[in-house]
């Protein structure tokens with residue numbers, strides 16, 4: 001940008017001056033507006049510029065409140081005196097009966113004409129505050145476009161920029177996010193149902209997928225992202241009953257998550273019923289039997305090095321039938337009695353019956369086939385590395401075998417164990433990343449759609465508690481290892497608070513529920529809390545973006561993605577208006593019985 005343009009941005013003439021600063025706080029100022037016509041032009045959330053004490057600096061602010069009152073009469077706009085305006089005293093700078101037009105402005109950053117060879121820089125810091133009597137100017141029309149262009153072009157030197165949409169303030173200005181900062185500090189994407197979250201995810205992922213070495217995983221609970229196609233996407237599905245029948249495996253895009261991949265805590269919370277009075281004994285013997293079974297595998301495979309160091313958490317294949325047999329033996333075990341020749345019941349005799357029944361029921365449950373059945377290769381020693389390569393390698397590492405954005409369809413995983421399955425997978429990814437040599441670590445982002453289902457707040461169930469803990473850990477330590485979370489939910493108040501509080505970026509779409517709005521309000525910096533008033537009135541596809549990744553806290557209209565997710569919005573009235581409909585209920589009932597969709 002040339003030097004003449006530099007001047008053009010904020011070279012304000014006195015005629016357009018809005019007014020002067022009357023009161024200064026750390027991050028906000030009150031400006032008295034000279035005339036009513038100027039006041040009428042102002043709108044809440046518009047941008048203004050304020051003179052700084054340094055000549056090359058201009059402070060940028062957002063209009064937060066507009067107030068008009070009369071010197072002696074009580075404020076008509078606010079029956080209750082407003083504390084922001086009250087502090088000035090109504091007659092402090094105007095005679096009785098005179099109009100007082102006051103505007104509260106929140107300072108959001110500094111615009112600097114020139115630093116060294118760089119021109120037109122916007123910084124989110126406030127090194128100075130305006131002086132009393134400093135002039136305030138509107139940023140609109142050409143100046144707004146020029147300013148927004150500066151904001152847009154400040155891409156932070158990233159090779160390829162992340163374009164998300166256009167600013168509502170100026171629809172010609174494209175809104176870019178810093179891709180680095182968005183993923184470094186995790187992100188939250190919230191909005192009521194139908195506000196446009198899934199479309200925003202599609203928009204983000206499309207841009208991720210276009211990078212030559214992209215690496216992201218999307219957890220798709222309803223199978224709504226199937227339409228996202230193109231060279232950058234690869235689709236997987238957690239095996240459902242029909243995939244088991246057809247013996248589909250990883251090469252067909254079908255993922256089996258064998259039970260032996262689960263850590264100790266996860267397997268105990270799934271297999272042992274804590275309300276059983278024998279639960280502690282059951283957990284202990286189960287862990288012991290599992291360790292024995294793992295040892296057998298390792299011995300058979302000659303993995304001596306692993307054999308000496310493995311723990312109950314180590315993902316090593318074992319035969320679940322061996323474990324059940326071992327438990328059955330303990331359950332009926334008799335030991336020599338006190339008197340020679342007599343026998344008495346062993347320590348665990350009869351205490352494992354319910355555990356064994358539970359285990360057997362799980363093993364034969366077709367819905368859990370992705371854990372306990374499946375082709376032999378899914379239970380081989382190499383299964384885990386194959387899975388890791390399929391899900392965690394960047395585009396170029398996978399060469400012809402796959403792409404950088406991996407969409408995993410969890411729609412056939414039973415909802416009661418969904419938290420456990422998703423968190424086990426996430427934790428596995430995190431652990432493998434931790435164990436990857438530092439120089440070879442390839443950063444990966446996990447997009448968690450419908451996060452309230454598997455990263456819940458509070459102890460809704462034991463399974464959910466274990467799941468949330470895994471995600472808490474990733475949210476706290478992920479940054480160091482290059483694992484980013486993008487938490488997507490329609491109910492932020494039901495998503496784990498620790499995970500949310502670790503996120504440094506917010507993309508908030510229309511939110512109508514007061515409880516959910518409050519969660520977002522609490523997470524926003526104080527000065528921007530006024531911004532959240534917009535949450536309920538945003539349009540579909542509009543978002544407030546605040547955080548590290550966005551230079552300005554801004555209202556953005558998200559661009560439509562090229563491939564639209566199947567959002568499952570059913571047009572009731574239209575469907576009811578159709579003359580004929582295809583019968584489907586008979587087949588549905590059969591599918592329900594068979595626990596399988598296809599055929």
Ligand SMILES: Nc1ncnc2c1ncn2[C@@H]1O[C@H](COP(=O)(O)OP(=O)(O)OP(=O)(O)O)[C@@H](O)[C@H]1O
Nearest residue numbers: 193194195196197198199490540541558559560567
């Ligand atoms: N950026 C956009 N521009 C225009 N229309 C949009 C945009 N985003 C979403 N929509 C419309 O809104 C509908 C719902 O969007 P979407 O499926 O993304 O909602 P959602 O927030 O994910 O809802 P849910 O929480 O129920 O999953 C879409 O089918 C589409 O018609």
Ligand SMILES: [Mg+2]
Nearest residue numbers: 197198199449
């Ligand atoms: Mg959605």
